Amino acid sequence: MKYKLYPFVFFLMSLVVAAQQNITVESIYRGRFRTQxxxxxxxxxxxxxxxxxxxxxxxxxxxxxxxxxxxxxxxxxxxxxxxxxxxxxxxxxxxxxxxxxxxxxxxxxxxxxxxxxxxxxxxxxxxxxxxxxxxxxIQEPTFSPDGKKIAFARDNNLFVYDIASKNTIQITKDGVKNAVINGICDWVYEEEFAFVRAFDWSKDSKKIAYIRFDESQVPEVSMPVYGESLYPQMLTFKYPKAGEKNSEVSLHIFDINSQQTQKVNLSNYSDFYIARMQWTNDANVLSAQVLNRHQDNLDLLFIDGTTAGAKVVLNEKDKAYIDVTDNLTFLKDNSFIWTSEKDGFNHIYYYDKNGKLKNQVTKGNWEITSFYGLDEKTNTLFYQSTENGSINRAIYKIGLKGNNKVALSNGTGTYEATFSTDFSYFIQTFSSASQPTTYTLNETKSGKELKVIENNTALSSSLKSFNLPQKEFFVLKTEKGNELNAWILKPKDFDANKKYSVFMTQYSGPGSQQVANTWNTIDDYWYMMLAQQGYIVVCVDGRGTGFKGAAFKKVTQLQLGKYEVEDQIDAAKTIGNYTYVDKNRIGIFGWSYGGFMASNCILKGNDIFKMAIAVAPVTNWRFYDSVYTERYMHTPQENAGGYDDNSPINFAKQLKGKYLLIHGSADDNVHLQNTMQMMSALIQANKQFESQIYPDCNHGIYGGMTRIQLFNKITNFIHENL
Known part of the structure; x- marks a missing residue:
């Protein structure tokens, strides 16, 4: 049925259009859309x-x-x-x-x-x-369990402060910048094993265990810090690149009363990592997780606090690599909870105090994504998982024997929980692509909501005037048959009879996830801004990303950038065949690993992508750090082809489209060297490109007006080239 539109209807429609607010880069990065x-x-x-x-x-x-x-x-x-x-x-x-x-x-x-x-x-x-x-x-001050002392780090050494007497004793004295660090992680441990405090109190407050890092043989990186002074200052720090020398690590136990230190005997290991260490509930038993350099063999050690002798209580091997987590949880009797991907998906396992498997608590073709804890009174575990779909998160409880499982969340989206100490209540955090973050009080018996704490209604109300496009989640199937999670943003006035430019965004790194049913990140508003300006925005999680099982995640082993790039190119081809897409106007964007991907896509997919923007990209895996790179690639000495075949720097001559390179000059993570050498390769290949260096900015490129200038520049580049 067709309706005749009279003039007053057109007038009302024009008022609606006029009332719609447009998102701007300035409003996004000044915090206009921040949640409570x-x-x-x-x-x-x-x-x-x-x-x-x-x-x-x-x-x-x-x-x-x-x-x-x-x-x-x-x-x-x-x-x-x-x-x-x-x-x-x-x-x-x-x-x-x-x-x-x-x-x-x-x-x-x-x-x-x-x-x-x-x-x-x-x-x-x-x-x-x-x-x-x-x-x-100081760094990382930590109370002793009895509350009488505080251990802390300063200038690469460890100290103990007595609260009553206000006296301080020094545990170590050999700490030297860029040589020896005691109790605080070196750069690569902090970045790739994601912890800083490398010391821990025993449960009886009588001992402190700590990791010592001897980084004297690790090669150094120096970068200028320009500031506003007449001469730049040099920032120099130890950074082990793939295949280069790592810190030599050792494990030590300091006795508070005797003020004597013992070194734990780890002579069975060479070229290894101590990826985690913590005291168990037995005050005389220290645990440590030791990984080989390939990170495909992990030993959980129990160490005698008196003799410093170590024994292996659990061993895990993997054909690819083992992800270290913080889920190791000790019960009162020193039995413990452990999570592992050994059956192909990340699940919870229960071991006795000697490392004998008692049972696998959770099973299924889904992943445990957070372990919240165990109520020992009822032998009930609480966790978050992907049981409701890989792009969602749900909260569950389950018996220690794997029985009596109950879902504590009942919607679709992303649920998180903070439990009370007796596990009778939890504060539930929920959001989805259509619902801003909501905090509620829930009771644990059934998951029933008792009261709303914060639901961001003010933000929801203010967003109505922007008439924002909504993410549509779908599974994109490539011509090769790969099924990939994806979302798409279309302009609100989308017309299926028109042809649109497509802007693809992705990260694609191992175990990551960009296609998630959760509330907007800051960058999501920028994508919506682009949709308001007439672009279709698409995000695809290719092979190698997380939460769909170990096989999907680890297929990229020894060849980072091969299958991930193939999937982005194939996804672009599939999207290009949509009737409403102009397949000659497809661009791609990414930051860090995503910048590595965007660079590879404009080079290896030069007949598919019209333009690419790479921010802080890795352009040669030989330039990146040892722990991350070797986890997925082994060393360059062992796998030269894997490195060379997938590093953008080696394919500069294939550039056809428009390419924008962006980097911070003080990026301690992905060094500016990556972009500088990429520029050199492009110059020698006689290829035209655009670039922007941000003085004294690190990997995040922010501060003052920086983000606003950055995203205005990127937006203008899109307008001019897509």
Whole structure:
């Protein structure tokens, strides 16, 4: 049936169009679309309560507030910085085990991605007294389990501070910048094993175990820091590239009373990593996870705290590699929970204290994505998984024997949980591509929602005026038969009879996921802005990405960039055949690994892609770090072809389309060397391209107006070339 549109209808339609707001780069990166979140949410262990850090931006003060899980009622303000003259804003905080004292980090100064130094204040909750610990910044201060001492790192050495006497003893004295580090990870461990604090207290507070890094033989990287001074300063640090010398690591146990140190006997290993270490619930048993350099063999060691002797209690091998996690959890009797991909999907396993498998707790063609903990009173485990589809996350509980499984979330999207100490309640965090982040109080027995804490209705309401396009999730099947998760954004005035340019975005790194049913990232609003401007935006997770099983993820082993690039090219071909797509106007974008991919796509898919934008790309895997690169590629000495056949730098002569290279000059992760040598290769191949270097910016390229200038530049490049 057709309706006749009268003039007043056209008038009303024009008002609707006029009322629609357009997204701008400035509005995105000035925080216009930020959600309301529960910052620094921590569940207390001694009571059914939780704490949240609240910022007062106008007054430049911070509060740590205490709430009751059962009622959500605010019980107290633990500390408000406005009540303490000269007190800086709190960046983060940690309780002692008795929850009677707090360590407050202020004036944090970033070192690398995760590490920082800070001024630390000790706050006594009983008498409201606050004490600045030192007149210098320290790293990773950690309460002893009895709450009487604090271990910390400074200038590559370890120390112990006695709270009562205020005396400090020095555990190590050989720490030297760019030579020896005690108790804090070196650059590559921090970046690729994702931890900073490499020391831990025994449960009886009598010993401290720590990893010592001898990086004296590791090659150095130097980069200029320009600043505003007359001469640039040089930043020099140790960075082991693929196939080069790593830090020599050793494990040590320091006795607080005798002040003596023992070295753990790891003489059976050579060229190895200590990927994790922690004391078990037995005060005399230390655990350590030792990986070989290929990262395809992992030993879980139990180490005697008196003799420093080590024994293997669990061994895992993999044809490709083993992902290290933080899911190792010890029960009261020192039996333990472990997660593994050994049956093809990541699942929970239960072992006795001697490393004998008691049972596999979870099974199925889906993945455990977070382990939340175990209620030992009821022998019930709590976890997050992909049981509701690989792009979704759901919360479950299950008996330790693998029985009585109950879903605690009941919708489609991304659910997370923070449980109370007795597991009777949890704060549920939910979002989806159509629902901003919502926090609710739920009871654990059935998962029933009891009360809404925050649902970001103000943001939802304000977004209505933008008339945003909605992500459509689908499975893209390539001509080769590969089924890949994908989403597409179409202009709101989409007309199937028109031909549109397509802008593809991706990351594609091993185990990653960009196609996820969760609320918008900041960059999602930029994609929506492009859709408002008439582009179709598509994201495809190719082979090698995560959460679809080990076989899908690990197919890329020894040849990073082969199958991932093939899948992006094949996806572009499939999309190009859509009736509403102009197959001659397809572009691709990516950052870091995604920049590596975008570069390869414009070169190896030069008949498919009209343009590409690569931000901070790896252009030669020989330039990247040892731990990451060798996990997937082994060393260049062992696998030269795998490196050379998939590094963009070797295919510069194949460039046909428009190419924009972007990098920060102070990128300590993917070094500017990657882009500089890519430029040299393009120049020598007599290829025209565009580039932008951001002075003193690291891998994230941000600060001040930087992100706004960056994304305006990228947007203009798209307009001009797609």
């Amino acid at each position: 979140d529960m910052d620094e949410l921590q569940a207390l262990k001694k009571s059914n309560q939780y704490t949240v850090l609240n910022y007062n931006g106008s007054a430049l003060t911070t509060q740590i507030n205490l709430y009751d899980f059962a009622t959500l009622q605010k019980k107290a303000t633990i500390i408000d910085t406005k009540d303490h003259i000269g007190m800086p804003m709190i960046d983060s905080y940690v309780f002692d085990s008795n929850e009677k004292m707090l360590l407050l980090a202020c004036n944090s100064s970033q070192v690398y991605r995760h590490s920082f130094t800070a001024d630390y204040y000790l706050y006594d909750l009983s008498n409201k007294q606050i004490t600045k610990l030192f007149d210098f910044q």
